[in-house]
Amino acid sequence: MSNTEIAEKPTEKTATRQALNKLNVEDIEAWRLIVPTDNPSADERNLQKQFPMGWFTVCYSSELAIGEVKPVRYFGTDLAVWRGEDGTARVIDAYCAHYGANMAVGGKVHGNLLECPFHAWRWDETGACKDIPYSRVIPPKAKRADCVPAWSTREVNGFVMVWHHPDRIAPLWEPASFTQIGHEDWTDLQTFEWKTANSMENMSDNAVDVSHFKYVHGTLNVPDYEFEFDGIMRRITAQIQVQTSKGELKGQIESITYGPGQGWVRYSGISDTLMVTGSAPIERDLMHSRFAFTQPKTEIDGPRAGLARALIKEVARQFDQDKVIFDRHHRFDPPLVCQGDGPFARNSDWFSQFYASSGKAPDMSATPDVAQFASVTG
Structure with a gap:
């Protein structure tokens, strides 16, 4: 089963796909941890001067x-x-x-x-x-x-x-945990990691950048998304339809970011999959991102096993394409936006609560219960 069976078939090769081909990467896992050494400085690239809490x-x-x-x-x-x-x-x-x-x-x-x-x-x-x-x-x-x-x-x-926290304040919230991970009915984690020459807030913008899916990842259309910014949590939900060898399948992608450094994505319908993410800045212009996947054993051992494996491979391939952009990105603040772009301004306002210098306190009063997203049956 090819990767394109779990994503809308691209109409043409995207620029990032062509760039990856030109790199002629033989060891993709090693390449994922390499960043350019000839970039301008973080100041010249206008990258944020502070780390979030x-x-x-x-x-x-x-x-x-x-x-x-x-x-x-x-x-x-x-x-x-x-x-x-x-x-x-x-x-x-x-x-x-x-x-x-x-x-x-x-x-x-x-x-x-x-x-x-x-x-x-x-x-x-x-x-x-x-x-x-x-x-x-x-x-x-x-x-x-x-x-x-x-x-x-x-x-x-x-x-x-x-x-x-730059002022060494004690934790203001606890990270979310998932009963799927380590559960006997779910697979062991399949893990990936990347280093990218960028800052955390810029990479946060990528999640709300709906139009890039067509032009970076090669989907036929710009997907329809719903966005919710609630306290320290950001939720992005998409209803999707994809072509597979078994015909058209409908599914849902629900992506949650809980604070700036923890996230998870639940794929359902096409292949039940939980992806948990963790990221951290190494320097102002160097990020470390980790993706870990788990799936029900009935999924990976059943008739849709090939689809389940291909989904994980496709998600990793898409982040490879993002890395091509991230590694050479220059920040414009504010960006020049147009109709059809994602909610960059709302995302920037949401992310600003995690900067101690902003004068804002993280909005804990509106923080929802994450347990509904973090259970085997959720």
């Missing part, structure tokens, strides 16, 4: 074994992520407050503590030093929480997520 993914759960520590970089900051012997993931800044060693490089896990490779100072998830093997006294400053800046951490949906 919210929950953001720093790794997949499957990438962090018990007793493992790994270096990551997000929000322009080097971080140490480790999993203690109790199985809990923890995150603090990477550099030891004692003498500045990067504890994620050469450091090790000691019980539930992170041990610095330089002098073996041991730190907990609050950023407080709990042990210095060669000293009977821990300096008072080192005993305090946030001596090494600590990050509130949650592990949900197969993602390790941290809370970011």
Whole structure:
């Protein structure tokens, strides 16, 4: 079954498809993590100067074994992520407050503590030093929480997520979790990741950019969408019709963004699929996006198994096409828009609540119950 059987058959090859062909990418997974090195600076590209608040993914759960520590970089900051012997993931800044060693490089896990490779100072998830093997006294400053800046951490949906706020305010909401993930009737997560040379708000605009589906992804028509902006949640719903080898099928795509860094998409009708997304800025002009898919086992083992597999492949292919644009994008604020464009202004206003400097507080009073979207039967 070809990819075009789960998307409207393109009338012609799009520019992004031709660009991908010219790149002659042999290893698509490696290419997804490569960004241009010759771009103008973030300032020259007019990219946003601040990072939004919210929950953001720093790794997949499957990438962090018990007793493992790994270096990551997000929000322009080097971080140490480790999993203690109790199985809990923890995150603090990477550099030891004692003498500045990067504890994620050469450091090790000691019980539930992170041990610095330089002098073996041991730190907990609050950023407080709990042990210095060669000293009977821990300096008072080192005993305090946030001596090494600590990050509130949650592990949900197969993602390790941290809370970011530029003023280090405690989490204002919790990430949504899904009973489908890890459920015996649903498949294990199939995971993908990309790095793109862009900013988070620009990529947020892509979700409401309805016209690009025809000209970037090659659909026959610009799809009909309904948009709802409600508190920290944005919902986009589309009723779709696609041609398959079995004839025309009708389905629905419901896409939810919950804060700037967490999202999910529920595909129904064509192939029942849940895609959970997690993204995070590495630098002002560098993003890390992750997509994880799960499907009912009856779907993947049944007569529509080929369609189920093709849907996932097609979604990944479409983000490959988006990456071609994202990697060279220049931000115009405001953009020059026309009739038929998506609700860019509404999306910008919605996204602005996640900037601490905006003077707005995230609208928690209107935040809906996400449980209806996050259950096996939902």
